Amino acid sequence: MHELPVTRSILGIVLRHAEANGVQRVMAIDLSIGALSDLEAEWIQSYFDHLSRGTPAEGAALRVKRSPLTFRCEPCAAEFTATREELASARCPGCRSRDVSVIAGTGYTVESMEVQS
């Protein structure tokens, strides 16, 4: 639901890296969005199309990869992934503990971009 401010941040990061690298045109941007985030890729693309007009990133395609929900088991420190549906019943596959913390899968990252310089 908060795609607009997030998209603005994405564009800011992309343009900063484009300028630092002397990029003429950004062709595509790879984003990683956590499985627990409610962001909608289609909305991000349409906001991006609007915000990027007149910049080197105009027309760039956003490619979204969902990063998995990752947990750490507090007693045994094992790390494991689970689906969003399994969140409430997550248990460590090793020691079966329920005392687990989410360590990844809630954030958003600009991974890389394809450019022409």
Add this chain to the structure above:
Amino acid sequence: MSDVTLINIKEEILAENKELAQQLRADLRARGVFLVNLMSSPGAGKTSLILKTLEHLRAAFRMAVIEGDVDSAVDAERVAREGFPAVQINTGGSCHLSAAMVAKGLERLPLDALDLLFLENIGNLICPAGSDTGAHLSVALVSVPEGDDKPLKYPLIFRTSHAFLVNKTDVKDRFDFQTGAFRERVRRLNPEAPVFEVSCKTGEGIGAWCEWLRERAEAGG
């Protein structure tokens, strides 16, 4: 034009907000102000809970409220009528409060004359859960008419909050809200967090919630 090349970025989109939030938290701690972020759906009773809490803790702390709303100042007016400093932040359409918006609200408050500050987030169970406000404590409120399935539908807010309240217990016999089922769903997502049942209408349960909050605020975390 030359060939297409790939540039590695690996930059977290909300890093800026996270850094500012951490800075706010440290600054407020240094000044002795404890910030509580209150989140819920629209109409669950955030403002009513704040008013009840202010009344109950009046003798213990010097308090103020930052009200976040998409538009209007009705909530801040309600708080100011009770004699507490209140600042209204209008987000102009944004669905949650960011650390930058909170920082602007803080500028308009007499921080050296405050111990406990409430932040009423935008009514919404999705967006506020993903954005660090700089608060020391995040609390989520649900109300009986909303149903006991909220933890299943909005798991993120139930993972990121430190305590939960169920409001409107006075109308419990009119609805199907099962407290046991709700508590179990919360426990699975957040085993440590306490759940308080309150009625802002009758005052039931407000004392237990305020005692817990007082201890947390005095401990500073």
